[in-house]
Amino acid sequence: DxxxxxxxxxxxxxxxxxxxxxxxxxxxxxxxxxxxxxxxxxxxxxxxxxxxxxxxxxxxxxxxxSFASTPESWRKAIRLLADGTVQTMPLITDIFRVNDWRKAFDSFEQRNGIKTLLQPVE
Structure with a gap:
């Protein structure tokens, strides 16, 4: 609308x-x-x-x-992420422990956010 x-x-x-x-x-x-x-x-x-x-x-x-990708574009993207030029955290709407993967998938399937992150258990 x-x-x-x-x-x-x-x-x-x-x-x-x-x-x-x-x-x-x-x-x-x-x-x-x-x-x-x-x-x-x-x-x-x-x-x-x-x-x-x-x-x-x-x-x-x-x-x-449209599809355009070169090895250099991947290297540049990784560099921009690593040095903090590109901030991805604002895109992450949910963080779940990997043990709670079922909840994460349920949330994803219900379209409750933009990106869901599974975090390893320490």
Whole structure:
């Protein structure tokens, strides 16, 4: 609803990027992109995903896939995480001890947060 409120007369976003690799997110973005808009798939699903391709036709969408990764980009990402330039803790909404993995998975399946962390037992 927010996207439709802030976009041009509620038409939807000009371009959407799916980066999570989550099927439900992809479906939601198809709804959020405007007619004749662009849908870009970056996240990898790791398995086949059901997608209503009729929406591609009905909305006259431009669909693009994108994948770019080099060994140097991984080294840079690790360096940025290690030196604290990129802060990931704000993304973690739940921390569970590894022994409580069942609770963690239940929380994840109920979509109660962004990222769930399993912490080793010391």
């Amino acid at each position: 927010l996207i439709h409120q802030i976009t041009n007369e509620g038409l939807g976003a000009d371009i959407v990027y799916e980066c999570s690799g989550a099927g439900p997110a992809a479906m939601q973005l198809i709804d959020l992109v405007r007619r004749q808009g662009r849908y870009v798939q970056i996240g990898l699903f790791g398995h086949a995903v059901s997608w209503d391709l009729d929406q591609l036709c009905y909305k006259e969408l431009i669909a693009t896939g």
